[in-house]
Amino acid sequence: EKWNSHNFQDGKFLMSVKSYLKFWLVHSILFLGVLKLQQNILSNLSVTCHYCFPGKIAIIGGCREYTGAPYFAAISALRVGADLSHVFCTKDAATVIKSYSPELIVHPILEESYSVRDDERESVSSSILAEVIKWMERFDCIVVGPGLGRDSFLMDCVGNIMRHARQANIPTVVDGDGLFLITNNIGLVEDNSLAILTPNVYEYKRLVQKVLNCEVNEENASEQLTALCQKIGGVTIMRKGKADLISDGKKVTQVSTFGSPRRCGGQGDILSGSVAVFSSWARHFLLSNEQPKETSVNPMVLGCIAGSLLLRKAAALAFEKNKRSTVTTDIIEFLGQSLEDICPAGR
Numbered sequence: 001e002k003w004n005s006h007n008f009q010d011g012k013f014l015m016s017v018k019s020y021l022k023f024w025l026v027h028s029i030l031f032l033g034v035l036k037l038q039q040n041i042l043s044n045l046s047v048t049c050h051y052c053f054p055g056k057i058a059i060i061g062g063c064r065e066y067t068g069a070p071y072f073a074a075i076s077a078l079r080v081g082a083d084l085s086h087v088f089c090t091k092d093a094a095t096v097i098k099s100y101s102p103e104l105i106v107h108p109i110l111e112e113s114y115s116v117r118d119d120e121r122e123s124v125s126s127s128i129l130a131e132v133i134k135w136m137e138r139f140d141c142i143v144v145g146p147g148l149g150r151d152s153f154l155m156d157c158v159g160n161i162m163r164h165a166r167q168a169n170i171p172t173v174v175d176g177d178g179l180f181l182i183t184n185n186i187g188l189v190e191d192n193s194l195a196i197l198t199p200n201v202y203e204y205k206r207l208v209q210k211v212l213n214c215e216v217n218e219e220n221a222s223e224q225l226t227a228l229c230q231k232i233g234g235v236t237i238m239r240k241g242k243a244d245l246i247s248d249g250k251k252v253t254q255v256s257t258f259g260s261p262r263r264c265g266g267q268g269d270i271l272s273g274s275v276a277v278f279s280s281w282a283r284h285f286l287l288s289n290e291q292p293k294e295t296s297v298n299p300m301v302l303g304c305i306a307g308s309l310l311l312r313k314a315a316a317l318a319f320e321k322n323k324r325s326t327v328t329t330d331i332i333e334f335l336g337q338s339l340e341d342i343c344p345a346g347r
């Protein structure tokens with residue numbers, strides 16, 4: 001009942017009852033197929049296997065202005081099941097982020113222009129990269145961008161980190177200011193099938209304008225998303241919004257289960273941290289369990305679907321409890337229960 005009123009309220013849901021039922025029948029069948037595979041992936045997790053299942057995630061983000069975003073992404077990765085969650089941020093942000101949680105491993109290594117002299121830039125940039133490279137091989141996925149800021153020196157350094165991650169075949173979720181970076185340097189993700197972009201409304205608009213050289217077209221949203229994925233080549237994109245549209249350029253999946261009417265900042269960060277974990281699990285599962293060719297799926301797409309479903313469920317539960325005062329931390333508290341509802345942990 002709640003779901004219906006939420007969707008019908010804004011007058012945008014103009015389908016007849018008949019076409020509405022048909023739409024949901026078809027989508028429910030597709031959805032159940034994907035859900036079954038997701039459950040296989042999740043139920044294959046051994047709860048006793050610490051530090052051996054893929055679950056080491058790194059967030060590249062956090063600067064003077066933004067310390068919440070990298071924390072939300074990193075703690076969400078832990079809450080959905082990652083073994084370890086690292087944050088690579090600027091020196092100013094590190095102590096603040098550490099103080100939010102002892103669970104996170106925080107590396108105060110990034111620098112912004114204001115703290116680096118012009119003649120030091122090259123050597124500082126090299127030592128930042130060298131420090132990240134020491135850790136990179138251990139990560140199953142990195143998330144670039146939550147709370148990164150847009151400082152030009154920082155952007156250059158993070159571009160180098162992304163190039164290295166790509167060479168090392170590390171899946172990379174690009175969110176927030178990471179999307180600002182790649183929109184202006186599309187070569188950083190071009191033809192990278194291990195890259196996931198998670199743009200919100202503004203970030204998607206910038207991406208479409210830059211890559212497709214046109215405006216966002218709501219009437220042909222799926223076709224435009226497919227074209228965008230194909231033009232960049234190989235990447236998976238989750239276009240966030242009232243419904244999340246996910247595509248790798250082959251087909252488009254929509255997640256529109258009921259979430260929360262509350263739009264508190266930080267929900268996208270929960271999503272990027274969760275997607276990093278789920279896509280790593282899906283990749284690991286599919287690499288170690290051969291699937292029949294006809295049912296082959298893209299683990300990056302699966303990761304996005306799982307992340308979106310989980311976040312929406314957690315947001316709905318948090319809103320039920322906290323109503324209009326719901327904030328991002330409340331939603332994080334419900335990640336565990338939502339995961340249990342979708343797929344109870346085995347013994």
Ligand SMILES: NC(=O)C1=CN([C@@H]2O[C@H](COP(=O)(O)OP(=O)(O)OC[C@H]3O[C@@H](n4cnc5c(N)ncnc54)[C@H](OP(=O)(O)O)[C@@H]3O)[C@@H](O)[C@H]2O)[C@@H](O)CC1
Pocket residue numbers: 065066067068069070145146147148149150175176177200202203265266268269
């Ligand atoms: N608690 C936290 O720490 C949270 C921190 N968060 C972090 O905040 C960062 C920005 O993400 P966001 O989602 O606010 O920016 P977004 O949708 O691109 O733009 C919205 C509008 O703002 C403007 N604008 C933005 N940045 C600007 C800049 N540096 N300088 C100038 N303008 C700027 C932008 O204008 P535009 O440049 O697009 O014309 C647009 O009109 C990102 O790192 C995110 O992870 C969030 O995750 C939430 C929780």
Ligand SMILES: Nc1ncnc2c1ncn2[C@@H]1O[C@H](COP(=O)(O)OP(=O)(O)OP(=O)(O)O)[C@@H](O)[C@H]1O
Pocket residue numbers: 176199200201240241242243244259260261263264265266267268269270271308311312
């Ligand atoms: N209008 C909406 N109605 C319902 N859910 C939404 C709506 N817009 C976004 N969402 C959900 O919230 C999640 C985060 O999307 P959002 O657009 O808020 O990201 P964001 O702007 O990057 O967030 P952040 O504040 O963390 O940067 C998405 O998965 C989506 O499911």
Ligand SMILES: [Mg+2]
Pocket residue numbers: 175176200268269
């Ligand atoms: Mg965001």
